[in-house]
Amino acid sequence: MKLKTSDVISHAVLLGGAAIMLMPFVWMFFTAIKAPSEIFEASIWPWPRTWYGFAHFQEVLKSAPMGLFMWNGLVVCSGILIVQVLVAIPAAYALAKLPFKGSESLFMAILVALSVPIQVTALPLYMGLSLAGWLNSYFAQMAPFFLSMFAIFLLRQHFKTFPDEIIHAARIDGMTEWEIMWRLVVPSARPALAAFAVFSVVAHWNDLYWPMVVITTTELAPPPLGMLLFANAESGANYGALMAGATLITMPMVIAFLFARKQFIQGITMSGFR
Amino acid sequence: MKSNRNDAEFRLAWVGMGLATPASFLLTVLYVLPLLCLLLLSLTDYELGATTLSWLGTENFQRAWSDPVFIRSLKNTLVYMAIVIPGGVLLSLLVALLVHQRARSRSFYEVIYFLPVTSTMIAMATVWQFLLHPKLGFINAALKAAGLGQTAFITDPTWVIPSLALIGLWQMIGFNMIIYLAGLSQIPQEIYEAAEVDGVHAGWERFIRITWPMLTPTTLFVVVTTCISAFKVFDTVLALTQGKSQSEVVLYAIYLEGFQYFKMGYAAALTLIFLALIFAASSIQLFKMDKKAHYA
Amino acid sequence: MGTSLSLDRISKSFAGNKVINNVSLQIKSGEFVSLLGPSGCGKSTLLRIIAGLQNADQGDVALNETSILGLRPNERNISMVFQNYALYPHMSVHDNIATPLMMSSFSFWARQPLIRNFWPGNRSTNFLIEEKVLSVAKSLQIETLLDRKPGQLSGGQRQRVALARAMVRSPAVFLMDEPLSNLDAKLRIQVRDELSQLHKSIGATFLYVTHDQTEALTLSDRVAVMDAGQVLQFDTPQNLYQKPANLTVAKFIGSPQINCWEMKADSLGRLNQGEWLVQGNLQLSVNSKVTLGLRPEQIQVSHNSSEFSQAVDLRIRARVTRLENHGPEWIFWAEPTTGKPVPLTVRASTKSMPKISLGDTLWLGWLLQDCLVFDHQGQLLNINLIPGSPA
Numbered sequence: 001m002k003l004k005t006s007d008v009i010s011h012a013v014l015l016g017g018a019a020i021m022l023m024p025f026v027w028m029f030f031t032a033i034k035a036p037s038e039i040f041e042a043s044i045w046p047w048p049r050t051w052y053g054f055a056h057f058q059e060v061l062k063s064a065p066m067g068l069f070m071w072n073g074l075v076v077c078s079g080i081l082i083v084q085v086l087v088a089i090p091a092a093y094a095l096a097k098l099p100f101k102g103s104e105s106l107f108m109a110i111l112v113a114l115s116v117p118i119q120v121t122a123l124p125l126y127m128g129l130s131l132a133g134w135l136n137s138y139f140a141q142m143a144p145f146f147l148s149m150f151a152i153f154l155l156r157q158h159f160k161t162f163p164d165e166i167i168h169a170a171r172i173d174g175m176t177e178w179e180i181m182w183r184l185v186v187p188s189a190r191p192a193l194a195a196f197a198v199f200s201v202v203a204h205w206n207d208l209y210w211p212m213v214v215i216t217t218t219e220l221a222p223p224p225l226g227m228l229l230f231a232n233a234e235s236g237a238n239y240g241a242l243m244a245g246a247t248l249i250t251m252p253m254v255i256a257f258l259f260a261r262k263q264f265i266q267g268i269t270m271s272g273f274r
Numbered sequence: 275m276k277s278n279r280n281d282a283e284f285r286l287a288w289v290g291m292g293l294a295t296p297a298s299f300l301l302t303v304l305y306v307l308p309l310l311c312l313l314l315l316s317l318t319d320y321e322l323g324a325t326t327l328s329w330l331g332t333e334n335f336q337r338a339w340s341d342p343v344f345i346r347s348l349k350n351t352l353v354y355m356a357i358v359i360p361g362g363v364l365l366s367l368l369v370a371l372l373v374h375q376r377a378r379s380r381s382f383y384e385v386i387y388f389l390p391v392t393s394t395m396i397a398m399a400t401v402w403q404f405l406l407h408p409k410l411g412f413i414n415a416a417l418k419a420a421g422l423g424q425t426a427f428i429t430d431p432t433w434v435i436p437s438l439a440l441i442g443l444w445q446m447i448g449f450n451m452i453i454y455l456a457g458l459s460q461i462p463q464e465i466y467e468a469a470e471v472d473g474v475h476a477g478w479e480r481f482i483r484i485t486w487p488m489l490t491p492t493t494l495f496v497v498v499t500t501c502i503s504a505f506k507v508f509d510t511v512l513a514l515t516q517g518k519s520q521s522e523v524v525l526y527a528i529y530l531e532g533f534q535y536f537k538m539g540y541a542a543a544l545t546l547i548f549l550a551l552i553f554a555a556s557s558i559q560l561f562k563m564d565k566k567a568h569y570a
Numbered sequence: 571m572g573t574s575l576s577l578d579r580i581s582k583s584f585a586g587n588k589v590i591n592n593v594s595l596q597i598k599s600g601e602f603v604s605l606l607g608p609s610g611c612g613k614s615t616l617l618r619i620i621a622g623l624q625n626a627d628q629g630d631v632a633l634n635e636t637s638i639l640g641l642r643p644n645e646r647n648i649s650m651v652f653q654n655y656a657l658y659p660h661m662s663v664h665d666n667i668a669t670p671l672m673m674s675s676f677s678f679w680a681r682q683p684l685i686r687n688f689w690p691g692n693r694s695t696n697f698l699i700e701e702k703v704l705s706v707a708k709s710l711q712i713e714t715l716l717d718r719k720p721g722q723l724s725g726g727q728r729q730r731v732a733l734a735r736a737m738v739r740s741p742a743v744f745l746m747d748e749p750l751s752n753l754d755a756k757l758r759i760q761v762r763d764e765l766s767q768l769h770k771s772i773g774a775t776f777l778y779v780t781h782d783q784t785e786a787l788t789l790s791d792r793v794a795v796m797d798a799g800q801v802l803q804f805d806t807p808q809n810l811y812q813k814p815a816n817l818t819v820a821k822f823i824g825s826p827q828i829n830c831w832e833m834k835a836d837s838l839g840r841l842n843q844g845e846w847l848v849q850g851n852l853q854l855s856v857n858s859k860v861t862l863g864l865r866p867e868q869i870q871v872s873h874n875s876s877e878f879s880q881a882v883d884l885r886i887r888a889r890v891t892r893l894e895n896h897g898p899e900w901i902f903w904a905e906p907t908t909g910k911p912v913p914l915t916v917r918a919s920t921k922s923m924p925k926i927s928l929g930d931t932l933w934l935g936w937l938l939q940d941c942l943v944f945d946h947q948g949q950l951l952n953i954n955l956i957p958g959s960p961a
Binding site for chain 2: 618622642643649652653657660
Binding site: 010011013014017018020021022023024025027028031039040042043044045046086087088090091093094095097098099100101102103106109110113114115116117119120121122123124125126127128130143144146147152177181202205206208209212213223224227228231239242243245246249250253254256257258261264265269 | 300397
């Protein structure tokens with residue numbers, strides 16, 4: 001395999017970039033296992049000179065309920081995903097296959113809502129939840145996201161390509177629309193649903209703004225909020241513990257990514273090719 | 275026969291409406307009503323917990339334009355975008371071009387460049403805080419060793435926005451790279467072959483004559499999404515500066531007004547300005563999507 | 571004028587698979603040669619090696635006796651028309667056609683996007699390019715489409731633009747990779763005709779890749795039949811049909827496919843199948859296996875045994891098991907009533923046999939000299955068959 005100069009330059013540039021991409025992770029992990037005295041020495045190289053062990057991690061686990069944060073993240077993301085899918089599938093099917101008066105306008109409205117981020121609707125939603133006394137709950141964390149315009153758009157595109165003849169034949173056979181939808185059309189969209197699931201979970205696992213607005217107790221905090229609370233609680237100088245906390249918070253998504261790389265990338269790309 | 279068909283269509287239309295009801299309901303409750311609410315609020319001086327409110331008309335909006343904090347946050351956000359958008363588009367394009375050619379190491383690079391995208395920003399922002407620390411961070415240590423002195427990246431007003439922008443770039447490049455990779459794979463190999471036969475060889479000429487023009491729709495998408503996500507910068511500001519050193523950005527200013535100072539009326543007005551700007555950027559993409567949706 | 575093209579022992583492997591196996595071809599100047607073969611036989615790869623888009627592992631490609639192996643595609647004095655046309659979608663038809671000229675007429679800096687407008691000396695070259703593009707476009711009747719983009723054109727129009735782009739540099743060799751396969755049937759025939767005219771008027775050497783034997787046989791001076799990376803036979807269409815070098819070629823050429831029987835020579839070197847008893851003018855080895863080939867069009871049909879319109883050596887009775895009426899002719903399958911019931915494919919004109927029905931028993935007859943004999947390895951044996959005498 002001959003090595004061309006262009007290949008060498010290519011790799012050099014890519015590896016340089018890769019080093020920059022990885023640098024924070026490397027530093028995060030190694031600082032978490034460095035002795036505080038070494039951290040204060042501000043060296044150029046990340047690796048510790050002496051073995052300090054995982055004391056920082058123990059500190060973190062003692063002062064912050066990391067497991068609870070993860071659990072909250074899991075509950076909230078699953079809840080959001082389930083409702084998103086349950087709402088989107090019928091809507092997408094109706095928009096794709098069952099035209100009714102106003103379906104065009106509904107679809108337009110959905111497209112427009114797609115560009116309205118949570119940060120815009122946060123204020124009135126917060127006020128509404130506050131009035132109802134539902135703040136600081138799992139429900140409050142999940143509610144604004146129950147409607148996923150992206151899911152509806154994606155599934156509608158998909159369902160549109162499902163052959164009408166099969167649906168007609170099923171209707172003649174006596175199947176109800178409900179059955180047709182769940183038994184025939186939805187299974188054909190499995191890869192799209194899988195990719196969407198990834199997209200949704202990643203987006204909401206890492207979301208900070210809304211949880212910060214509605215959650216006030218540590219017990220209900222999802223991972224990003226947990227990290228924030230933990231960082232605020234630390235007097236700011238204990239970088240060892242902070243890095244250990246950051247490592248723990250980041251680990252789940254990173255590991256999930258390494259295992260389900262293809263689905264992750266597909267999910268993200270799908271958001272690209274709407 | 276005719277009446278049967280009408281019945282069937284009629285029935286199906288009702289079923290459709292029924293199936294779309296949950297979505298319509300949520301759309302109303304989660305979007306339509308809140309937006310109306312914002313509109314109303316922005317015209318008042320409502321503060322959370324207040325028992326009275328008075329009508330202000332457009333006073334909130336006028337106040338926004340002379341509010342130094344808000345104006346500064348707009349300026350900061352624009353500076354941030356001015357760094358992140360060209361950087362995010364061009365750097366990710368460069369990386370995508372280089373990675374696209376690699377056959378064996380492609381997945382290796384995909385994983386590494388995408389890793390920052392999956393990480394929790396607030397956690398990584400804390401890591402960056404450490405890295406950029408004047409005394410403890412290795413970047414300043416390296417600068418000192420190179421004789422370039424030390425820079426207070428996060429506390430110095432001249433450096434704070436660029437530093438935040440670099441962190442934003444760091445997280446975004448992998449995402450855009452994947453989009454560009456998908457766009458590149460849609461260019462048929464035959465076109466490159468025809469180009470070779472015509473004398474357009476791989477390298478600068480092929481890039482400028484064929485690859486770049488054929489990537490135009492992809493580039494448009496990347497620019498718009500980078501634009502929108504840059505405009506929504508928040509997590510890094512919250513983690514690193516809390517708005518200090520004159521580093522407020524639009525969302526952070528809105529957050530302060532609404533959820534720290536509880537000036538709901540004013541915050542609503544700011545939010546509507548924010549929304550208008552986001553709409554301007556999204557409408558380009560919206561227009562394209564609408565076209566695709568109708569011809570799909 | 572065209573140039574001669576020669577391929578000398580070209581081989582190429584992909585991931586351990588030998589895709590092209592020791593292929594040598596001598597193509598004469600101005601010839602129209604087709605590479606004919608099923609998908610995957612290596613013909614497209616061979617074309618790309620000649621174009622310089624891929625490298626052969628071994629072997630040489632020469633134009634007019636000079637090796638072009640180290641040259642880049644645009645330096646080889648060749649043009650290529652691709653299966654999907656490969657037009658630059660973002661450029662107008664005019665710019666598509668002008669690209670090869672632009673790349674070869676200007677130096678690197680003179681042709682860069684903005685600089686081009688100001689570079690000294692460019693204007694006269696630009697003028698020459700314009701002339702050439704317009705004249706090629708006119709010759710293909712697409713001069714009205716010059717401002718459009720490929721996306722706005724029909725399939726046939728795109729094909730002409732691809733052709734124009736290939737013609738504009740007046741290359742010595744035209745390479746074509748299944749250029750007609752994306753056109754509908756009617757258009758295909760029309761364009762085929764135009765290609766033939768084009769070849770005659772330009773006189774360049776044409777190398778045409780296809781899997782469609784009708785195209786290959788009607789357009790070409792000679793055809794190279796390829797399978798599994800090798801050239802099975804390189805000959806005129808006539809010879810391929812009448813004297814196929816081996817069984818694979820015989821089966822590939824001719825539609826419907828040639829009828830084949832496997833037979834074993836008996837102890838006297840004769841072939842014995844039911845009512846036939848034949849032997850060759852050359853002795854067949856005792857007990858050797860051979861395959862006999864007879865094309866459907868060489869079989870004559872009659873309702874009774876003596877009324878064949880032309881002389882026959884052998885006649886058998888057979889029952890019609892499948893029947894297709896194609897208008898001017900029948901194509902039917904008939905099983906012999908004696909011996910092995912291996913069905914024969916037969917063509918008969920509806921004029922000579924106005925009525926045939928399923929289940930009819932007909933007389934089929936043929937001349938022994940029309941039969942092709944292949945040995946156990948499928949190679950053609952140069953044998954004349956004569957009716958045998960019973961032992």
